[in-house]
Amino acid sequence: MDKWLVASVADEMGDVIYQVLEEAQRRDPQPEHPWVALVDGNQSQWKYLRKEAQARGIDLKVFGSVDIRRLRLQKDEKPSLLYNLRMR
Numbered sequence: 001m002d003k004w005l006v007a008s009v010a011d012e013m014g015d016v017i018y019q020v021l022e023e024a025q026r027r028d029p030q031p032e033h034p035w036v037a038l039v040d041g042n043q044s045q046w047k048y049l050r051k052e053a054q055a056r057g058i059d060l061k062v063f064g065s066v067d068i069r070r071l072r073l074q075k076d077e078k079p080s081l082l083y084n085l086r087m088r
Helices: 013-027 043-056
Strands: 035-039 060-064 081-085
Touching: 013 043, 035 043, 043 060
Parallel strands: 035 060, 035 081
Antiparallel strands: none
């Protein structure tokens, strides 16, 4: 699995999420793999992620840190990206 972690206390949340999805698109431009984001429950993170993914035409699955236990991928599916966005 190819993971990448980013966080910032200096940059705006929307800017960091834009940076995250830029990197995701660079790694999987088509996209060929499921895209998954893990957030800490901040509703603004969900809003920014969904807005940015929709603008890019990406099917992004967003999970809260509690929901990740429910994430079950099919045997042959492997997410190419998993982001843990902890911004407070």
